[in-house]
Amino acid sequence: MIRSIRAAIATVSAVAALALAAPAQAAPFDPKPGSDGVGDPLFPTLGNGGYDVTHYDLSFDFTPLTYDFTGTMKISATATQDLSSFNLDIDSLAVDAVTVNGEDAAWAVSPGKSGQELTVTPAGGLYEHRPFDVAVRYHGNGKTKPIGAPGWRHMSDGGFVSAAQSSRADTFAPVNDTPRDKASWTFHLTAPDSWTPAANGTATGTRPAGEGRTTHDFRLDAPMASELLGISVAKQTLLTGEGPHGVRLRHYVPADQVDTYRPIVEQTGEQIGWLEQTLGVRYPFDTYGMQIVRDGYGDALENQTLSLFGPGWFKNADTSTTYTNVMIHELTHQWFGDSVTPIDWQNAWLNEGPAVYYAALWADQQGTASMEAKMRTAYGKLDAVRKTDGPPGLPTALGGFNIYDGAAVTLYALNQRVGQEEFDALMKSWLLKNRHDNAGSQDFIDNAVRVTHDPTLRPFLEDWLFSTDNPAMPGHPDWS
Known part of the structure; x- marks a missing residue:
């Protein structure tokens, strides 16, 4: 009887061991099309679902004056679902051929709400979690509407x-045009020998391209959202230097205006040092520079590692230093917006609020403008804007007063509430915790509560970010 029981136990144990050792049943391959948008609250059709881009490799051959170009975009990605097809964002690009994993793929271009959709159907389906490569050959003209x-x-x-924010990278190349899909990049820009190309990242060399043309190569290892694309070909001169702890500085200015802009761009190293000291966080990339164009552009834009400026910002540089405020604004974006990128465009206050706030702090410390006076004026205006354009954290459109000055006022209120030391600690923690990643408003609130150990900051920040009425300003009961 004892032997029989032992034998039975041994048999059961062996069967159990075999069952544990058997591989789990794999889910059946069930390919479906990836979505043609990611549901961004302000731009619901931007971006595409079903995959995650890990690297873009752009070859772009441009002919000045005629504006004709040819391009090849190679994309390395990983499927996030079983895919029968997937989309890329394009606008006014003429597609010549598409391959997936080296094999010809079927493709079709259809209208989109903000551009066009390139739908790619591989010869075979793509498995979830597996990497795949795409190559799109195309051509076009830069003056096509x-x-x-x-x-x-x-x-x-x-x-x-290029001025691609918020959704115009697709006029230069096929991309997954959503801020939440960041990737590393390489660029190969070809132009006639007498013209100078520029791109995000570090210049890695040049190569002859035949018939008096040269290819200029660039590499950006840190992940970048497509909206921060910064490429150009112009009659421009490269100026180089070195910033704090070896940061490579390179600036592009009009070739016939070097003497005008050299003393301006040479202030960049000092400004990086000021922001590093103020934020308590090193500059997040290995290179930085300014690109000042001769004409054709009037704004300023935080293209990653190569901020773009229209010439109008510097027209009074001989008599005033206020132009440095916009330099600080775009430089601040390299931390807030480029390194730490919002999860969607409704969270753009996380970009613009800090850029306005720290530019105002710079002006205050330079003695050119009072930060308190600026915040008081903005606070007075913000209450009405909340009702027409939405509060800072829930804007109804991109680019309004609410996400710029309104968001800076929100940060000012947070500073007044917690004090300078705690404010600096939570802003530093935000940058370190989310370096080269995406984050949103709730992440910012969670971080503020975690760093300060003050749970009452949650309703405080929720009121400031999401209420249609101005909360009372801490420390300033007379502000209305």
Whole structure:
């Protein structure tokens, strides 16, 4: 009887061991199309679902004056679902051929609400969690009117510069045009020998391209959202230098205006040092620079590692230093917006609020403008703006007063509430915790509560970010 029981136990144990050792049943392959948008609250059709881009490799051959170009975009990605097809964002690009994993793929271009959709159908389906490669060959002309807003800025010398925010990278190349899909990049820009290309990241060399043309190579290892694309070909001169702890500085200025802009761009190293000391966090990339165009562009834009400026910002540089405020604004974005990128465009206050706030702090410390006076004026205006354009954390559109000055007022209120030391600690923690990643408003609130150990900051920040009425300003009961 004892032997029989032992034998039975041994048999049961062996069967159990075999069951544990058997591999789990794999889920059946069930390919479906990836979505043609990611549901961004302000731009619901931007971006595409079903995959995550890990690297973009862009070859772009541009002919000045005529604005004709050819391009090849190679994309390395990983499927996040079983895919029968997937989309890329394009606008006014003429597609010539598409391959997936080296094999010809079927493709079709259809209208989109902000541009066009390139739908790619591989010869075979793509498995979830597995990497795949895409190559799109295309051509076009930079003066073709796009379906959506323009991304090209044309210069009188016959060159161009890209101003892709928020959704115009697709006028230069096929991309997954959502801030939440960041990737590393390489660029290979080809132009006639007498023209100078520029791109995000570090210049890695040049190569002859035949018939008096040269290819310029660039590499950006830190992940970048497509909206921060910064490429150009123009009659421009490269100025180089070195910033704090070896940060490489390179600036592009109009070739015939070097003496005008050299003393301006040479202030960049000092400004990086000021922001590093103020934020308590090192500059997040290995290179930085300014690109000042001769004409054709009037704004300023935080293209990653290569901020873009129209010439109008510097027209009074001989008599005033207020132009440095916009330099600080765009430089601050390299931390807030470029390194730490919002999860969607409704969280853009996380970009613009800090850029306005720290530029105001710079001006205050330089003695050119009072930060308190600026915040009081903005606070007075913000209450009405909340009701027409939405509060800072829930804007109804991109680019309004609410996400710029309104968000800076929110940060000012947070500073007044917790004090300078705690404010600096939570802003530093935010940058370190989310370095080269995406984050949103709730992440910011959670971080503030965690760093300060003050749970009452949650309703405080929720009121400031999401209420349609101005909360009372801490420390300033007379503000209304």
